[in-house]
Amino acid sequence: MRIIGINQEKCIKCEQCVNECRHHMFFKEDESIKFEDPDDTCIKCGHCLAVCPTDAVIAEDAEVFEFEEARDPSQIIEYEYLMRFIRGRRSIRQFKDKEIPKEQIEKILEAMRYAPSGSNKQSWNYVVITDPEKIKFFSDQTMKLLYLLKKALKLKFILRFFVFGGARKLLLDPKNAMRLERVIADYEAGKDVIFFEAPCVIVLHAPSYGSVAGWDAGIALTHGMFAAQALGIGTCNMGFAQEAARRNKKLKKWLGIPKGRKVQAVLALGYPSVQFHRAPPRNELRVKYM
Known part of the structure; x- marks a missing residue:
């Protein structure tokens, strides 16, 4: 997987990718969100893809699993059921x-x-x-x-x-x-x-x-x-x-x-x-x- 840029037509400038990227590859400039990685130091964690609400981050060779909707993980499986499953192993x-x-x-x-x-x-x-x-x-x-x-x-x-x-x-x-x-x-x-x-x-x-x-x-x-x-x-x-x-x-x-x-x-x-x-x-x- 390789991040190559931002689809400006999809981008709503929410800055979620800017806040999520720990290596500062995303930044805001001239009222647009941009991506630059001149030294090829991106660790390809994919969090920018995952956090973008409009799928505006462009990537090559990226297999992305789409959620039906953004969810709090606690809504997927409740803690009590998870603990029953863990104890049962x-x-x-x-x-x-x-x-x-x-x-x-x-x-x-x-x-x-x-x-x-x-x-x-x-x-x-x-x-x-x-x-x-x-x-x-x-x-x-x-x-x-x-x-x-x-x-x-x-x-x-x-x-x-x-x-x-x-x-x-x-x-x-x-x-x-x-x-x-x-x-x-x-x-x-x-x-x-x-x-x-x-x-x-x-x-x-x-x-x-x-x-x-x-x-x-x-x-x-x-x-x-x-x-x-x-x-x-x-x-x-x-x-x-x-x-x-x-x-x-x-x-x-x-x-x-x-x-x-x-x-x-x-x-x-x-x-x-x-x-x-x-x-x-x-x-x-x-x-x-x-």
Whole structure:
């Protein structure tokens, strides 16, 4: 998308674009609203297009979703209904043996496409895996990381010298070692302990520099989770698979992750074979007001 100017016949000089643009590309001159970007510093956030009441901002290659009318977001969905929806979401680890139609997957990806991102970079790309053999390969490659972790836990003196901070505390916790043993035992018994027989896996990758791309990925992932829930599809964010896709060069190459990018999230999707009757408890809020 590229902003190229103002349709003066449509413009009503309300200055909404002037007020909305944080980089001062729009300005009022000679009783007209004008747009200039000589240094090509526009971040292409599209807010000028969105805020203009008469569609006077001219853009190239811009796909714009039109609202039927300008609305207060609270009129679209009431807070109480939204909270019921949020509380109703669960991480699913029991899936039916049922494929997800491609059009449903595309609806979920479309919701993720509308997630906000820093400077509107929209830098995430997706890899969608629906072939059961390929999902199993991903699972098996992820298990290699867990076997390495099991070996590392036996060499605690190495962890004390080469792993620091919260990671060392986590790895040295004997309870986590016991949990890892159970996961490996289930895998060796033939269970899919990584994707839980999910019929679809979505891998999200973004630039590896900085931390903003990771935050953006988390927001996009949440959009996808809620969209899936609205379609009756369960999801679970797979941390082990994410770490494996970051650390296993063979797996990264197999996924087609280019140099300079890294996997920011891995999402398993499928129709739930379990029904929940209530939301589990949550910790009390820890808030400091200033």
